[in-house]
Amino acid sequence: MDLYKIGRFIADCRKKNNITQTQLAEKLHVTDRAVSKWECGKSMPDSSIMLELCDLLNISVNELLTGEKIKMEDYNKQAEKNLIEMKKLKEIADKRLLNLEIVLGILGVIFLLSMCFISAYIEMALWLKIVLIIFGFMVCIVASCVCLKIEQVAGYYECAHCHHRYIPTYKQINFSMHMGRTRYMKCPKCAKKTWSKKVIGERK
Numbered sequence: 001m002d003l004y005k006i007g008r009f010i011a012d013c014r015k016k017n018n019i020t021q022t023q024l025a026e027k028l029h030v031t032d033r034a035v036s037k038w039e040c041g042k043s044m045p046d047s048s049i050m051l052e053l054c055d056l057l058n059i060s061v062n063e064l065l066t067g068e069k070i071k072m073e074d075y076n077k078q079a080e081k082n083l084i085e086m087k088k089l090k091e092i093a094d095k096r097l098l099n100l101e102i103v104l105g106i107l108g109v110i111f112l113l114s115m116c117f118i119s120a121y122i123e124m125a126l127w128l129k130i131v132l133i134i135f136g137f138m139v140c141i142v143a144s145c146v147c148l149k150i151e152q153v154a155g156y157y158e159c160a161h162c163h164h165r166y167i168p169t170y171k172q173i174n175f176s177m178h179m180g181r182t183r184y185m186k187c188p189k190c191a192k193k194t195w196s197k198k199v200i201g202e203r204k
């Protein structure tokens with residue numbers, strides 16, 4: 001996906017429709033800076049406002065993602081290409097998130113261990129030692145909450161019984177038994193409790 005081309009296309013369509021950056025930003029409830037970033041090719045409009053943006057610019061989402069007007073006969077081909085690229089982008093983002101989870105988890109544990117170490121080996125008042133250890137635990141708990149959130153939203157869980165892929169609720173993630181990233185959870189489709197594996201890729 002060519003962000004620069006998409007940005008130029010947004011700017012062209014906006015001007016054709018006689019809308020200023022500020023007016024567009026106001027209508028979409030985003031900042032002027034966000035609009036200017038899209039137009040410079042530095043970022044993509046969020047998918048939650050894409051439909052509204054396309055409506056205002058009188059183009060289709062497919063054309064927005066392609067960065068140009070599409071002829072009727074090429075429409076389906078281009079739509080498929082865009083869909084595949086969006087999926088690839090999601091897969092890359094999911095992989096990055098899951099790697100971040102590992103880093104965060106390790107950092108949290110290291111932080112807690114170093115707080116314990118410092119309070120065990122360095123001369124200081126008892127209350128300070130207790131504060132340090134509690135602080136270490138708190139950082140560790142916050143890190144694990146973020147890790148669990150990542151596990152919930154990145155990729156999908158696949159039911160071992162019917163192979164349905166789903167995103168569990170945060171509560172389900174919090175209260176399920178797990179071995180690594182495989183979790184014992186109830187499938188929303190067949191309602192069986194199975195060891196569901198974490199998968200990245202297409203939703204089935």
Ligand SMILES: [Zn+2]
Pocket residue numbers: 159160161162163164187188189190191192
């Ligand atoms: Zn199932």
